[in-house]
Amino acid sequence: MALLSMLSMIPFALNAATAETLAADAAQVVDAVAEASVVAEPTGFGIVLDKIEYFILIPWVYLSIAFMIFGIIYRLVSIYRAPKTPFSLKIYSSKKESPLSAWNDTFMLPQVRRNKPFFWISLMIFHISGVLLILGHLDILPTISILSEDSKHMIGAGLVGVGFTLPLFHFLFRRFKTPIREITVPADFLLIVLVLFLALFGDMISWGNSWTANGFITTKQKFAEYFQALATFNFENPRYYIWSPHYHFLVIHVALANLFFMLVPFSKIVHAFFAMPINKLRRK
Amino acid sequence: MDLQQQYELEKLFKTKLHQAMRFYLETCTHCGLCVDSCHVYNSMPELRYTAVGRSEVVRKIFIKYFKMQGKIAPWLGETMEMDEFVLDKFYEAAFSCTGCRRCMVHCPFGIDTQQIMSIAKLLLVGADKEPKILSMLSDMSINKGEQVEESRAQYAEAIKNIEPEVEAIWPTPPGKKTIPLEVEHADVLYVALSGKHSIISAAAIFNAADINWTLSSFEAVNFGAFLGDPQRTKKIGNRIIAEATRLKVKTVAIVECGTAFRIMKQQFGKLPFEVVTFVELIAKYHQEGKIKLNKVMTEKVTYHDPCQIARNAGVYEAPRYILNQLSDDFVDMIPNREENWCCGGGGGLVAAGDFEFRMKSSKVKADQMKKTGATVVATACENCHSQLHDVCGYYNTNQHVEFISHLAAQGLAK
Amino acid sequence: MADYTAVKTFDYKGLPCPMPIVKMSQEISRIAVGEVGEVLSTDPGSIADFPAWAKTTGHQVLDIVQEPGLIKIYVKRVK
Ligand code: HEM
Ligand code: SF4
Ligand code: SF4
Numbered sequence: 133m134a135l136l137s138m139l140s141m142i143p144f145a146l147n148a149a150t151a152e153t154l155a156a157d158a159a160q161v162v163d164a165v166a167e168a169s170v171v172a173e174p175t176g177f178g179i180v181l182d183k184i185e186y187f188i189l190i191p192w193v194y195l196s197i198a199f200m201i202f203g204i205i206y207r208l209v210s211i212y213r214a215p216k217t218p219f220s221l222k223i224y225s226s227k228k229e230s231p232l233s234a235w236n237d238t239f240m241l242p243q244v245r246r247n248k249p250f251f252w253i254s255l256m257i258f259h260i261s262g263v264l265l266i267l268g269h270l271d272i273l274p275t276i277s278i279l280s281e282d283s284k285h286m287i288g289a290g291l292v293g294v295g296f297t298l299p300l301f302h303f304l305f306r307r308f309k310t311p312i313r314e315i316t317v318p319a320d321f322l323l324i325v326l327v328l329f330l331a332l333f334g335d336m337i338s339w340g341n342s343w344t345a346n347g348f349i350t351t352k353q354k355f356a357e358y359f360q361a362l363a364t365f366n367f368e369n370p371r372y373y374i375w376s377p378h379y380h381f382l383v384i385h386v387a388l389a390n391l392f393f394m395l396v397p398f399s400k401i402v403h404a405f406f407a408m409p410i411n412k413l414r415r416k
Numbered sequence: 417m418d419l420q421q422q423y424e425l426e427k428l429f430k431t432k433l434h435q436a437m438r439f440y441l442e443t444c445t446h447c448g449l450c451v452d453s454c455h456v457y458n459s460m461p462e463l464r465y466t467a468v469g470r471s472e473v474v475r476k477i478f479i480k481y482f483k484m485q486g487k488i489a490p491w492l493g494e495t496m497e498m499d500e501f502v503l504d505k506f507y508e509a510a511f512s513c514t515g516c517r518r519c520m521v522h523c524p525f526g527i528d529t530q531q532i533m534s535i536a537k538l539l540l541v542g543a544d545k546e547p548k549i550l551s552m553l554s555d556m557s558i559n560k561g562e563q564v565e566e567s568r569a570q571y572a573e574a575i576k577n578i579e580p581e582v583e584a585i586w587p588t589p590p591g592k593k594t595i596p597l598e599v600e601h602a603d604v605l606y607v608a609l610s611g612k613h614s615i616i617s618a619a620a621i622f623n624a625a626d627i628n629w630t631l632s633s634f635e636a637v638n639f640g641a642f643l644g645d646p647q648r649t650k651k652i653g654n655r656i657i658a659e660a661t662r663l664k665v666k667t668v669a670i671v672e673c674g675t676a677f678r679i680m681k682q683q684f685g686k687l688p689f690e691v692v693t694f695v696e697l698i699a700k701y702h703q704e705g706k707i708k709l710n711k712v713m714t715e716k717v718t719y720h721d722p723c724q725i726a727r728n729a730g731v732y733e734a735p736r737y738i739l740n741q742l743s744d745d746f747v748d749m750i751p752n753r754e755e756n757w758c759c760g761g762g763g764g765l766v767a768a769g770d771f772e773f774r775m776k777s778s779k780v781k782a783d784q785m786k787k788t789g790a791t792v793v794a795t796a797c798e799n800c801h802s803q804l805h806d807v808c809g810y811y812n813t814n815q816h817v818e819f820i821s822h823l824a825a826q827g828l829a830k
Numbered sequence: 831m832a833d834y835t836a837v838k839t840f841d842y843k844g845l846p847c848p849m850p851i852v853k854m855s856q857e858i859s860r861i862a863v864g865e866v867g868e869v870l871s872t873d874p875g876s877i878a879d880f881p882a883w884a885k886t887t888g889h890q891v892l893d894i895v896q897e898p899g900l901i902k903i904y905v906k907r908v909k
Contacts, residue, residue, distance in 0.1 A: 580898075610876060
């Protein structure tokens with residue numbers, strides 16, 4: 133919790149600084165940058181590309197999220213429809229157990245902390261960042277305001293993205309070392325690489341976007357229009373309201389995210405949903 | 417291997433897919449946190465001796481035959497086809513694993529390698545490739561259940577013949593049998609093993625505490641569990657349950673045998689009697705003032721937590737309590753309790769395993785025992801006792817291994 | 831009574847569980863088919879174990895003789 137509130141403080145601090153130095157007309161500069169990139173009507177190959185990009189940004193998002201939700205339900209149902217385990221598989225702890233032990237095991241990973249502290253730190257930063265990223269994305273919706281609506285950043289101002297990305301490098305590189313190397317299957321590498329690229333494109337959007345000489349290229353308010361469009365199913369082509377020189381990177385980011393959503397139920401990421409029930413087996 | 421046999425094995429595999437097993441097979445992230453948990457890997461660092469290395473063999477077959485991924489993109493998980501080679505891998509994985517479940521403590525999800533290995537073991541039985549000595553021992557136990565009446569008189573005579581050895585430790589209370597058999601409504605049914613050492617010390621302690629107890633006609637150990645055959649496991653356990661129910665006893669006390677205790681306590685659901693391990697009774701009798709124990713031990717003593725009694729069945733403090741009554745010089749091993757290293761002989765390895773393998777895989781155990789500086793290693797499991805005895809010899813640790821019940825019987829005082 | 835002579839003695843006194851039966855299964859091949867071996871045991875459990883073992887493996891227990899502190903089991907190798 134402390135970490136969460138600290139991270140969410142950062143954008144406020146940055147906001148305050150920008151507000152002071154750039155004074156009132158800062159907003160106009162940003163607007164000018166956004167306005168300056170005129171949306172040209174696509175021609176030739178651009179028409180095909182536009183169609184593909186539209187598909188990625190709107191219909192595929194719906195399809196992949198629906199696929200993910202059904203997939204997760206399908207996996208959970210198929211397990212719970214299997215015969216009940218007729219005996220106890222408990223591990224007895226020599227320390228005092230409480231009804232919260234399984235929660236502690238699931239979210240604090242006490243054994244990992246004790247045995248592999250460095251890996252634990254990576255895991256924790258990665259997963260906390262992951263949760264903050266989910267919150268950060270939801271926060272872009274105008275109806276959800278974790279940060280003030282006129283904040284130009286996502287939660288963490290890009291730091292959450294870094295917190296998500298660096299541990300992924302750790303996860304990737306440790307897979308090249310014995311004995312983890314030998315237990316790794318192709319699916320493990322592919323998943324890490326996918327998530328890593330997804331994260332890197334996200335980082336690019338948040339860092340590259342705000343570090344230009346002229347300040348923001350696309351602000352959170354702009355993205356909010358896109359999210360609002362998704363949330364209200366209006367099927368308009370986002371090209372016309374969030375165009376910027378970064379538009380194609382955004383499309384790649386969303387394409388990777390769609391792939392990721394579709395893989396969630398059918399890759400080892402299901403551990404996100406299984407971690408709690410499986411940890412309970414050890415305690416009851 | 418022909419399609420028919422593959423199909424039969426697939427069917428057998430399916431019988432194992434209960435909810436917990438599905439979670440175990442579908443959750444592993446290949447994080448490798450269980451690698452260092454296994455005493456076998458720590459003594460012989462090879463991938464096939466890690467928890468995840470073992471369960472992957474089974475998981476790859478699972479994905480191949482039961483998951484869509486195995487049908488459309490088997491290369492993603494490097495799945496394998498069920499064949500003789502895989503069965504050999506199953507054998508290597510399952511019968512180099514003692515089922516100690518130490519890895520389960522360290523896995524962030526608590527994946528139970530012993531359970532996954534039970535699939536491998538069942539398929540080996542199905543393919544007639546199991547260690548023959550274990551199926552023979554299981555069938556022997558079952559046959560013994562069927563023909564127990566025939567040997568009852570001779571058994572009673574054999575029991576009578578060892579009574580003087582019990583009396584030498586403690587006089588029988590007036591009006592009581594030294595080793596009672598077939599006592600209805602007894603407070604305790606004591607289930608021993610074949611060897612007289614498993615009866616004599618216990619009998620002396622029961623008599624010292626003046627308990628209304630009775631000795632079972634069966635041995636407690638369940639070879640069906642070592643074999644990994646749920647049906648035979650049931651039949652073997654049911655002999656004891658039937659006897660306890662027939663005699664209407666309140667408590668079934670299991671001899672110092674880890675597997676026997678855990679199977680009876682955890683795998684048979686709710687029973688009409690309480691299941692305890694004998695060491696719990698010793699501690700209880702002492703706490704209730706029914707027996708007294710003298711500090712008769714002069715050597716430094718340590719305690720080996722048998723996996724199936726401690727980590728997997730929750731008895732941690734009773735044996736330590738008893739040792740502290742018997743000695744002023746008790747030290748714990750490091751690590752201990754749920755983190756203790758397995759003796760290396762579980763899962764049927766003492767009966768069926770290769771001696772060299774058992775000794776080599778217990779190097780961490782030998783080091784751990786030596787570090788305590790104790791000369792006596794006490795334990796509460798027949799299997800651990802045999803294994804540790806061999807380990808002490810093989811690694812020249814200059815230690816001897818003793819049963820808690822045996823030490824307690826020697827410390828009995830008026 | 832004894833219309834057989836044991837050709838070999840198997841000393842399984844004081845062994846831990848389940849060694850007497852494990853050893854018997856391995857060492858029965860040290861006598862020829864039709865020959866009889868004498869097992870020495872101190873385990874009360876052996877009384878029922880050996881007949882059950884014989885039933886499982888197809889060998890034969892001919893006789894069990896008890897003395898204080900010693901059990902003698904006469905086993906005939908059938909296969
Ligand atoms: C919000 C839900 C979660 C999501 C979205 C999630 C996602 C991920 C992702 C994408 C990875 C990287 C995969 C890789 O390295 O190949 C990962 C790794 C991991 N997660 Fe989670 N996770 C979640 C919850 C949990 C929970 C509750 C646990 C606790 C038991 C957990 C334990 C792990 C572990 C141990 C790894 C390491 C895998 C490795 O070494 O590669 N995760 N998670
Ligand atoms: S149960 Fe024990 S022996 Fe088997 S893999 Fe786990 S740690 Fe190793
Ligand atoms: S610790 Fe658990 S999740 Fe990680 S590799 Fe081992 S069994 Fe799989």
